[in-house]
Amino acid sequence: MMKTKLKIKIALVLSCSIVINIFLIWEVFRLRNELNRYHNQNLSESKSLDQLWNENQPK
Numbered sequence: 001m002m003k004t005k006l007k008i009k010i011a012l013v014l015s016c017s018i019v020i021n022i023f024l025i026w027e028v029f030r031l032r033n034e035l036n037r038y039h040n041q042n043l044s045e046s047k048s049l050d051q052l053w054n055e056n057q058p059k
Contacts, residue, residue: 047055
């Protein structure tokens with residue numbers, strides 16, 4: 001009987017671990033795509049440091 005409970009606990013822990021890992025991998029891909037989009041957008045809109053500084057000042 002104890003072996004069955006242990007197997008159930010191990011199965012639950014492994015299942016939770018798999019779900020968490022899938023979520024984290026999805027987040028990494030999502031953030032990587034977002035960063036690539038941002039980077040490509042900024043390459044096409046090349047600006048001087050002065051322009052960037054002035055645009056990003058608090059108002």
